[in-house]
Amino acid sequence: MIKVGEYNKLKVIREVAFGVYLDDGAEGILLPKRFMPDNVKIDDEINVFLYHDGEDRLIATTQKPKGILGDIVKLRCISVTPQGAFLDNGLMKDIFVPKSKQQRGMIPNGEYLVKIYLDEQTGRLAATEKIEPFLSNDDLTVKVLDEVDLIVYRRTDIGYVVIINNIHTGVLHHNEIYRDITAGDKFKGFIKKIYTEDNKIDVAAGKPGYNRVEDETQKILRLLNENDGYLPYYDKSDPEEIYSFFGMSKKTFKMTVGNLYKQKKISLEKTGIRLV
Incomplete structure (x- = not known):
């Protein structure tokens, strides 16, 4: 079929x-x-x-669309008509967003986070900005420490609401963010906490616990080798500087460095780390 x-x-x-x-x-x-x-x-x-x-x-x-049925993706608006807007989905034919499915109206060259669905009347692919009805935390399909796909949805006072596996919503708190992010950004993360009374979810980027250390160990060793065995980063370095250079949080950096030090692969100096 x-x-x-x-x-x-x-x-x-x-x-x-x-x-x-x-x-x-x-x-x-x-x-x-x-x-x-x-x-x-x-x-x-x-x-x-x-x-x-x-x-x-x-x-x-055989073209590869930017999104398929059920996906939530950020697409660029190509044109607008009185009936709706057309977004570039990477195919010969653009995907249509009816005016009733838009939040505040779309403009050419604007980028919008939409969900791709199948229109019941026409049987054709369409897109909607009104994603909330497709998301629910009533019956959770995830548990604490599960690795998940995250999409940034919208900013709040405490961080960002993110979409989890195209099904659930969660919060990525400001203290878990170490780079600039914007609506539509996609990255891997994990379930940090689930509040059982209302099924609200806290998430973090990257991988949980010491799995993250194992993944980042080789990266730090490679960067040390590429920089004559020394890097001017240590436990007092600014978190933004660490994220900019290593692509990891300061917490993960410190865990990884500690792990390498215990293995006697690096030495700790006053202003950096050195390959042994």
Whole structure:
């Protein structure tokens, strides 16, 4: 069964001058010639993305969209009409956001965080800025220390509301942020705390506990080797400077340095660390 707005692995059933048709159990779906892989032949299976073109025909492409059905992504506005706006999703045809699905109206070249959904009336892909109805913490699918995908949603007084695995919401507190972030940014994180009384979630960026140390150890050793065995960073260094250079929080830096020191791979000096 084919799935619109998603990747499908389909078999080539016939070839025409302008492309090939892929098996959909009926007359076939066209994969235009410009998107065909080299040396395609009958009975080959091709991984394609399915969507409707400007004439409402279901069509296949090997282009990679910026978002597929169910994704929450930040997309740039291409044009605006009285009915809505068109956003660049990386395909030949832009994705439509009805005016009723916009928060405050869209303008060309603006970037907007949207969720991609399938319009029930037309069967076509569309997008909405009104993401809240798709998010819920009622039935949690995560637990403390789980690694998760995070999307920055909006800023608050205590930090940023983030979207967790495209399903839940959580808070990334200001003291867990060590670089500039903005709505739509994506990165890995983990569940730091779950408040059982209301299922609210606190998250942190990176990986939990000493798993983070194991990942960052090789990075610090590599940077030491690349800088003649010495780096002018230590436990009194500014957190922003540490994040800018190492891409990790000061807490993770200190844990990693401590681990390397115990292994006698580095020595600690007054103003930095040195490779032993």
